[in-house]
Each structure stands twice: as structure tokens, then as C-alpha cells.
Amino acid sequence: MNHEEFLHIRAKKSFGQNFLIDESALFDISHAIQIENRDIIEVWPWYGALTEYIIAQKPQNLRLLELDSDMIELLEKRIQTDWKHTGEVITLLHQDVLKYRDVSGTYSVIANIPYYITSPILFHFLYAMPLSPDEMVIMMQKEVGEKILSSKWKKIDNSYLSLAIQYRCESIDLVRMVPKEAFRPSPKVESIVLRFVLKKKRNEEEEKRILDFWKYAFRFPRKTLYSNLSGYLWLWNVSIKEAIMSIGYDEKVRPEAVEFDDWFQLYSVLFPL
Numbered sequence: 289m290n291h292e293e294f295l296h297i298r299a300k301k302s303f304g305q306n307f308l309i310d311e312s313a314l315f316d317i318s319h320a321i322q323i324e325n326r327d328i329i330e331v332w333p334w335y336g337a338l339t340e341y342i343i344a345q346k347p348q349n350l351r352l353l354e355l356d357s358d359m360i361e362l363l364e365k366r367i368q369t370d371w372k373h374t375g376e377v378i379t380l381l382h383q384d385v386l387k388y389r390d391v392s393g394t395y396s397v398i399a400n401i402p403y404y405i406t407s408p409i410l411f412h413f414l415y416a417m418p419l420s421p422d423e424m425v426i427m428m429q430k431e432v433g434e435k436i437l438s439s440k441w442k443k444i445d446n447s448y449l450s451l452a453i454q455y456r457c458e459s460i461d462l463v464r465m466v467p468k469e470a471f472r473p474s475p476k477v478e479s480i481v482l483r484f485v486l487k488k489k490r491n492e493e494e495e496k497r498i499l500d501f502w503k504y505a506f507r508f509p510r511k512t513l514y515s516n517l518s519g520y521l522w523l524w525n526v527s528i529k530e531a532i533m534s535i536g537y538d539e540k541v542r543p544e545a546v547e548f549d550d551w552f553q554l555y556s557v558l559f560p561l
Contacts, residue, residue, distance in 0.1 A: 297335055303356050304402025307334060308427070310470030313481075314341050320425040320463045320483050321396050323347050329421070331385050331399035331409060334359050336366050338400055343374055351379045353388055386412050397424040403477070406432060407449050414456045414486070415495065424484040427466060433480035436460060446544050448506040452499060454548050458485045501555060505543045513543045517558075531557045 297307075308314060318341035328347045333339045333354055342350060354360050360382045367378055381388070386408055401409055406428045413421055436453055437460065438445040453460065463481035468474040504520045505513055517528050529539045535553045537546065546554070 297358075297362075300356065303332075304404050305334060305356075306402075306471040306473060306475045308337055308400050308466070308470060309472050310466065313464065313466045313470050314338055316464050317398065317400070317425055317427065317481055318342050318345060320481065321398070321423045323396075327351075327393060327395040329353060329391075329395055329397045331397065332356075332401055333363065334400075335362055336370075338398065339363075340370075342398060343371055343377070347377060349379065350374075350377055351381060353381050353383055353385045355382070355384055357382065385409060389416075389418055391417060391419050393419075394422050395419075397421045397426070399424070400427045403429045403432075403475070410449070410453060414453065415499075420456070420486050420490075422486060424486070425463060425481060426484065427479050427481045430465065430478040430480045433462075433482050436482065437462060444545055444547055446546065446548065447509075448502050451502050451548060451551065453484070455495070455498065456486055456490075458487050460484050498551075498555065502551070505551075509542070509544065511542070512540050513537075513546065514539050514541075516543060528558070 314337060317338060323342060323345035325346065325348045327349045328342060329351045330339055330342060331353050333352045334356070339350075339352065352363060354363060360380065363380055367374070367380060371378060386405075397413055399409065406426070410424075410426065413424060432449070435445055435447050436450045438450065461483045463483050466479035466481060468476075468478060470479075501520075505516050507516045507519070514528055514532060531554060532539055532541065534557055535550050537550070
């Protein structure tokens with residue numbers, strides 16, 4: 289792709305725009321999941337650098353969710369010129385992704401999204417959509433992605449976000465790191481690309497209970513797990529300290545140091561059937 293054609297486009301800070309221009313990164317992201325003959329949603333395609341790579345792999349349907357009206361105008365022109373051979377494959381939607389719920393059947397998500405909206409978009413596709421995607425390839429801030437991968441790398445540094453993602457996913461894998469220099473303009477932080485394969489079966493009532501539990505457990509990240517859970521209304525008659533110690537942790541443990549599987553053991557101790 290000739291990125292020089294789009295050098296006149298100014299990145300808007302209000303949309304958190306940093307244009308990915310590194311060809312190897314664009315290639316790796318677009319080849320991280322099966323695209324051919326599948327329904328794909330690309331979130332915030334901007335001027336279509338990644339879109340071009342996705343189109344080359346012949347998706348069955350490609351929905352582009354874009355919020356910036358200037359980018360919508362540019363993408364409309366590209367659909368009529370650069371991508372006119374795609375026929376009825378592309379649907380361009382001028383819409384806030386967090387309000388988008390019109391899905392059916394199976395689909396996958398690819399997104400190079402602004403860092404400030406990473407968590408809301410992840411939660412939207414993992415929990416809020418009427419049908420969740422089969423897979424997602426998401427580029428995000430390196431620090432956030434490493435937290436999500438921490439247990440996989442045997443370095444326990446969990447957060448509410450990382451636990452919620454692990455809970456909904458069959459697997460989470462590193463696709464690649466992306467340096468600052470791969471963008472125009474360069475962001476202040478490094479990036480990481482992750483591939484998420486979602487679990488097919490869900491229990492939404494159970495999801496709500498465990499997510500509420502984690503919200504309390506991580507209310508104040510600098511405090512101990514015991515301190516955070518002490519305000520949990522359901523636990524007024526339960527020895528939280530004993531419960532924490534019964535699963536092998538010191539009463540002063542912080543929530544980020546508790547391994548993923550141990551949370552369910554703790555929950556069963558605190559809330560026996």
C-alpha cells in the first residue's frame with residue numbers, strides 16, 4: 289500500500305488516531321485469523337490501511353465501523369475506486385462501535401483501536417453483544433496486553449479487565465509486538481497485538497455474579513484482597529481471612545497476585561452451594 293497518498297490526513301487527538309503504516313505489522317494482523325469466506329467486522333478502519341489487507345484475503349462480508357465523518361467520506365471514495373472490485377462485500381457504517389449490536393451468525397473482529405477505548409470495546413464484544421464473535425484480533429497498549437497475558441507468562445499480575453477477558457476466552461495468544469515507529473504520528477507507548485478465541489458456551493447469570501465479585505475485589509488496587517472484600521455486603525457473616533488462607537494465600541495478598549483458577553476456588557468457599 290502507498291501510505292504517501294494519505295500523508296495529507298491529520299490524525300485527530302479527539303479520536304485517538306495513530307495510523308499504522310508498518311507493512312509487516314499490517315500483514316501479521318490480517319493473517320492472525322481465518323478471513324477467507326468469513327464475516328469480518330473491522331473497528332475504526334480510518335483510511336483503510338488494514339482494510340486493504342483484509343480485502344485481499346476475500347472475506348465473505350466485511351463491515352467497517354467508523355466514527356470519524358471525515359474518514360467515512362474517504363472510505364466511501366475508496367470503496368468506489370480502489371475497492372470497486374469487491375462488489376457487495378463491504379458495508380460501511382458510520383456508527384459508534386459501543387452502540388452497534390446488529391449481528392447474526394458467526395463473525396470475527398479485527399481492530400486497531402485507540403488506547404483510551406480498549407477496555408470498553410473488549411467488554412462490548414465479550415459481554416454486551418447479543419452474539420459474541422468467534423475470534424478477535426486486537427491491537428492495544430503493550431502494558432494492557434501484557435497484563436492480560438501475565439498468567440500465560442507465569443507472571444501473575446491480574447486486573448479486573450484481565451480476569452474478565454480470561455473468563456470469556458478459550459485461548460489468548462500473542463500475535464506480535466508493534467513499536468512506536470510503526471505509526472504516524474508515533475504514540476508515546478509501545479503496542480501489542482493479541483488473538484482471542486472466545487468460548488462458545490455462556491452462562492450469563494454466572495458471568496454477572498463473578499464479574500460483580502471481581503469488581504469488589506479490585507475496587508482499590510493498592511489495598512489487600514481482604515480489605516476490598518470486607519465491604520462486600522454478602523459477606524457480613526463469613527470469615528474472609530479464613531477463606532483467603534484456605535486457598536493458600538496470606539491474608540495480606542493483593543488481588544492482582546491471585547491466580548485465575550484460584551478465584552473460583554475462593555468464590556466457592558465464600559459462597560458455598
